[in-house]
Every structure is written in C-alpha cells, then in structure tokens.
Amino acid sequence: MSFSIFHNLVINTSPEDVFHAVSQPKHLDNWWTLKSSGKPEQGTEYNLNFTDQYNWFCKVSKVAPNKSFHLKMTISDEDWNPTTFGFDLEEETGSTLVKFSHINWREANHEFKHSSFCWAILLKGLKDYLEKGTVIPFEDRS
Known part of the structure; x- marks a missing residue:
C-alpha cells in the first residue's frame, strides 16, 4: 500500500507560464528551492x-x-526517496488548472502529513x- 498527496488549484496565467515556473530552476528558486539546477x-x-542538510536530487x-x-526522487530523506511529485496542467479560459500530485509514500506518517501541508502553502506561493x-x-x- 502507498499513500498520495493531491492538490488542485487554478492559476490565472497560461499553461506555458506555469510549466516554466515548475520546471525551470530560475523560477523554482523564486517560490520553492534555495537554489536548483536541471533541465x-x-x-x-x-x-x-x-x-546543506537538504540537498536533494531527482530525475525527470x-x-x-x-x-x-x-x-x-533519487537522493533525499528516507520518506521522500520512493516518491514522485508532479504537475499536470489543463488550459482553461484565461487560466490553468494545476493538478499536483506527490505519490508513492510508504506510510501516512508525520512527514507525509507535514509535506501535504507544506505543499499547500508552497502551491499558494x-x-x-x-x-x-x-x-x-x-x-x-514555511
């Protein structure tokens, strides 16, 4: 059995803008990471x-x-390592429906619940x- 986090939200911009914000390091650093890299x-x-303590790696x-x-995730903490997170985007008139998921958690423990809360705050960011x-x-x- 695995556990998953799901959040949906509407962002009043194009799918292209959202895609860049969730996939390009220069944008990730403005709302999530301290510094990131990748293509x-x-x-x-x-x-x-x-x-330095939370210097994680993952693959597209x-x-x-x-x-x-x-x-x-490939190198992170024990709870995050088996997980995959992502963003699916659907164009709506003048906006984008963002369907966020963070799947394959081993247990619905404190870290899982805390991460769900943090993702909600980060997605608002x-x-x-x-x-x-x-x-x-x-x-x-936060």
Whole structure:
C-alpha cells in the first residue's frame, strides 16, 4: 500500500507560464528551492537544494511541455526517496488548472502529513508568484 498527496488549484496565467515556473530552476528558486539546477527533459537530473542538510536530487520521470512535469526522487530523506511529485496542467479560459500530485509514500506518517501541508502553502506561493510577481525570500518560506 502507498499513500498520495493531491492538490488542485487554478492559476490565472497560461499553461506555458506555469510549466516554466515548475520546471525551470530560475523560477523554482523564486517560490520553492534555495537554489536548483536541471533541465526539463526526460531522464535528466535535478538538484533541489534547500540547505546543506537538504540537498536533494531527482530525475525527470515525465515531461510534456506546457502540459506535464514530474520528478522522481533519487537522493533525499528516507520518506521522500520512493516518491514522485508532479504537475499536470489543463488550459482553461484565461487560466490553468494545476493538478499536483506527490505519490508513492510508504506510510501516512508525520512527514507525509507535514509535506501535504507544506505543499499547500508552497502551491499558494506558486500562485502568488505567477499572478502577482510575489517572491518570498527563502528564509521566510514555511
């Protein structure tokens, strides 16, 4: 048995803008990571750095420009290692429906529940980044 996190939200911008914000390091660093690297191409490696203690790696497991972007964790903590998270995008009139998933958690433990809460906050940060241009300094992100 595995456990999954799902969040849907509407962002008032194009799927292209959302895709860039979730797949390009220069944008990831504005709403999620301290510093990141990688290219949105199938099988390529991403480095997601939050601190020296949380310097994680993953690989692109699914990519369709302006439609879908998923990363499979390869080096992270014990709870995150078996997981894959991603964004599926559907164009709506003048906006994008973002279907976020973070799947294959081994157990619905504290880390799983905390991560679900944190993703909700981070996705609100993504929405504010794209709709309002808001960049919260890394040290102020929850």
